[in-house]
Amino acid sequence: MKESKNAVRRIGVLTSGGDAPGMNAAVRAVVRAAIFRGIEVVGIRRGYNGLINGDIVRLDEKSVAHIINRGGTMLYTARSTEFMTEEGQQKAVNTCKMLGLDGIVAIGGDGTFRGALALSKHGISVVGIPGTIDNDIACTNYCIGFDTAANTAIECIDKLRDTMQSHERCSVVEVMGRSAGHLALYVGLAVGATAVLVPESDQDFDTEVIEKIRNARLNGFTHYMVVVAEGAGSAFQVAERIKEETALEPRVTVLGHIQRGGNPTARDRVTATRMGYRAVDILASGGTNRIVCLRNGTMCDMDIDEALAMQKGIDKEEFTVLEAMTGV
Numbered sequence: 001m002k003e004s005k006n007a008v009r010r011i012g013v014l015t016s017g018g019d020a021p022g023m024n025a026a027v028r029a030v031v032r033a034a035i036f037r038g039i040e041v042v043g044i045r046r047g048y049n050g051l052i053n054g055d056i057v058r059l060d061e062k063s064v065a066h067i068i069n070r071g072g073t074m075l076y077t078a079r080s081t082e083f084m085t086e087e088g089q090q091k092a093v094n095t096c097k098m099l100g101l102d103g104i105v106a107i108g109g110d111g112t113f114r115g116a117l118a119l120s121k122h123g124i125s126v127v128g129i130p131g132t133i134d135n136d137i138a139c140t141n142y143c144i145g146f147d148t149a150a151n152t153a154i155e156c157i158d159k160l161r162d163t164m165q166s167h168e169r170c171s172v173v174e175v176m177g178r179s180a181g182h183l184a185l186y187v188g189l190a191v192g193a194t195a196v197l198v199p200e201s202d203q204d205f206d207t208e209v210i211e212k213i214r215n216a217r218l219n220g221f222t223h224y225m226v227v228v229a230e231g232a233g234s235a236f237q238v239a240e241r242i243k244e245e246t247a248l249e250p251r252v253t254v255l256g257h258i259q260r261g262g263n264p265t266a267r268d269r270v271t272a273t274r275m276g277y278r279a280v281d282i283l284a285s286g287g288t289n290r291i292v293c294l295r296n297g298t299m300c301d302m303d304i305d306e307a308l309a310m311q312k313g314i315d316k317e318e319f320t321v322l323e324a325m326t327g328v
Contacts, residue, residue, distance in 0.1 A: 008102040008284050010040040013059070015073040016047035016080075016112040019260055020131040020145025022268035023073040023107055028064040029276025030105050035061060037284050042099060046076045047108075048083035048115050051092040056099065068269055071148070071261045077108075083115055093122045103283040105276070107131045109143070110308070113291060117304045125288035127279040128304060131272070133259060136180035138310035139302045140293040144275065147267040149176070149259040150186050156255055157191045161225060168222040170194075170213065170250040172239045176259050177229035183259075184229035185318055188326070194224040195326050197238065199231035200314045209238070210245045212327025226250070274299050 013030045015023050031041045043063075045055045057063070057075075067074055082088035096104070096119070103125035106116040109132035116126040130137040133149035153175050164171045177183045181198025188196035194216050195209045203209075213224050226242070228235050239250035264272070275292045278299050282290050290301040 008039055008286075010042065010100050011103040011105060011280070011283055012042045012044045012051070012056075012096070012099070012101045013075070013105040014044035014047055014051065014107070015075050015077045015131070016106060016108040016115060017077060018109065018132060019071075019073050019077050020133050020143070021071045021148035021260070021262055021264035022144035022272040023131050024067040024070045025264060025269045025272035026107050026129050026131060026144060026276045027059075027073065027075060028068050029273040030280055031059045031064045032061060033277040033280040034284075037280065039280070039284065042101065043075050044104075046078040047112075048080040048088075048092060049078045050075075051095050051104075052080065052082055052088055054095050054098075068273070069263050071263055073107075079111070080115075083118075089118050089122060092119065093124060096124050103127065103288070105129060105279045105283070107144075109134070109137060113137075113304055113308060117289070117308070120289040120304065125283055126290075126304070127282045127287065127301070128291040129272075129275045129279050130291065130293070133183060134177055134180045135182040136312055137291075137307070138312035139291055139307035140295065142271060142294045144268055144272045145260075145264070146183065146186075147265045148262055150183060150190065151265060152259050152262050153183070153187045153255055154190050156253075156258070157187065157225065157227070160253060161191070161223070164223045164225065164251070170224040170226065170239075170242060170246075170248045172226045172228060172235045172242070172250045172252050174228045174230055174235035174252070174254040176255070178231045180312070181229040181232065181314060184227050184232070185314060185322060188227040189318060189322055191225060191227070193227045193326060194221075195226045196322055197226070197228045197232040198314060199229055201319070203232075205241060206245070209242065213242065213246055213248070215327040224248075
């Protein structure tokens with residue numbers, strides 16, 4: 001164990017917002033990287049609610065043993081409306097002071113980072129780790145949980161395809177992605193979908209769905225797979241429109257929260273571990289107000305203000321490939 005060479009003696013770690021496979025691996029990495037440096041770690045349960053209420057647990061090597069392979073988050077997660085108020089933020093700051101926390105590692109998505117930014121403005125050192133299956137944090141090429149969620153969706157859709165092919169039917173599958181279609185696009189490419197709908201693109205339904213189903217039928221196919229990001233519209237409404245236009249009777253499957261669970265893939269475990277290590281390194285070096293990022297395979301970090309101002313659009317190359325692959 002190495003002794004910390006600076007004023008950082010104790011830090012906190014929390015998970016907030018929607019859970020993502022790999023969050024446990026990130027918590028484990030934060031704890032072990034901190035202990036390696038002689039820094040104590042306090043786990044803050046139930047996100048910013050826990051920081052307000054003092055819902056904490058002391059973490060050590062043993063408490064994070066055997067969690068690298070577990071989905072969900074051992075620290076639990078919640079969304080806190082109270083933390084959005086100045087009074088709630090001050091309570092959280094007071095908890096940090098009372099516990100003697102020299103920094104906070106916050107694992108989650110956009111809302112989690114906005115919460116970390118609020119703490120930073122009150123003088124608390126913070127570092128964010130991107131964990132969301134939507135993969136919609138613009139400053140990083142990859143967010144913890146995306147690969148596992150995609151593989152879960154792919155496995156489910158592959159099984160659906162077997163029965164759709166047997167009965168020569170159309171299947172409409174809704175995947176998560178309220179405001180981002182990265183998961184739907186990636187999954188659609190992986191399963192060879194007939195059509196994919198994402199919220200970022202102003203797609204013409206007749207062109208992007210109906211005509212692709214018709215072209216597939218003219219090319220000799222008798223079963224069709226349509227993948228819909230939840231933010232692009234209800235799968236049930238999509239199925240109804242397909243029925244009206246083609247006389248097919250689509251079957252709807254909403255994968256829902258099943259995509260959030262399951263053992264994280266190797267990619268999510270390794271990425272989470274690298275990000276957790278980097279977050280502790282930043283705090284131990286006196287850094288604050290940073291988000292850990294993975295760019296072109298290299299781990300780096302960026303100012304939270306700058307990161308939150310960035311917009312992440314759909315991968316144009318993936319979308320071009322999708323256009324060529326669907327409906328044929």
